[in-house]
Amino acid sequence: MIIHIPGETDDQIGVWIPEKxxxxxxxxxYKAFPNLYAIRGTPSRDLMQWVRSLDLMLNYDTQHLVPSHTRPVFGKENIKEILTVYRDAIQYIHDQTVRYINQSFTSEEIVEKVALPKNLARHPYLKEFYGTVAWSVKRCFNSYLGWFSGNPIDLQPLTIKSKSERMVKLIGIDKMLEATKAALKEKDFQWALELSSYLLIIYSDNSEARDI
Known part of the structure; x- marks a missing residue:
């Protein structure tokens, strides 16, 4: 029996073989946190539609679950537990994001607030190496309110080139390189990446920034 189970894409098709x-x-x-927003560039997933598909799959008396990626899952109770935590994780991201939207928090603020409960975060099928909670929160926010975060600086932002020029002029290339190296040494990798990016946008041939 062919079933429509929209999730990662709207046209996902499942097959139920009752006799087996x-x-x-x-x-x-699959054995990873669901990719609710694909950074490679595809239409965003409908979170609640994915939840409904998982609810539908929970209704089947499944002994063998065969995903298109990662290994099959065997045993009724094992399958039920995995399907349940998967749908609970997606529902949790959706509901918590909407909760904070209704309290007038911005997208970035909600990202800082929403994290999976420990029982979900520790589950082997919810490790964040394909999709992430942060990307999923941003996707959910955008689906309801669009790209504007509510912060006025987002309305007419500086271009990244203009911002980089001003940052380098304000701090100075030598001090910025020094700060970048210090951030890298302290394993503050995101800050090191951002500082070096400012430098490379203005000084694309700077070997020190490239090395970082």
Whole structure:
């Protein structure tokens, strides 16, 4: 029996083989936190539609669950537990994001607030190396309110080139390089990346910034 189970894409198709209790679940579950927003550039996923598909799959008496990626899952209770935590994680991201939207928090503020509960975060099927909680929160926010965060500086932002020029002029190239190296030494990798990016946008041939 062919079933429509939209999730990673809207056209996901599952196959239920009742005589063998086998469910082919397409890309709606795999051994990683779901990619609710694909940074490579594809239409964003509908979170609640994905939840409904997982609820549908939970209704089947499945003994063998076969995803399109990662290994099959065996055993009714094991399958039920994995499908349940997967749908709970997606529902949690959606509900908590909406909760904070209704309290007038910005997208960045919500990213800082929303984290999976420990029982979900520790689950082997919810490790963040494909999709992430932060990207998913931003996707959920954008689906309801669009790109504007509510912060006026986002309305007419400086270009990255203009911002880089002003940062280098304000701090000076030598001090910025020094700060970048210090950030790298302290394993503050994101800050090191941002500082070196400012430098490279203005001084694309700077070997020290490139090395960092």
């Amino acid at each position: 209790q086998v469910l082919l679940c397409a890309d709606d579950i």
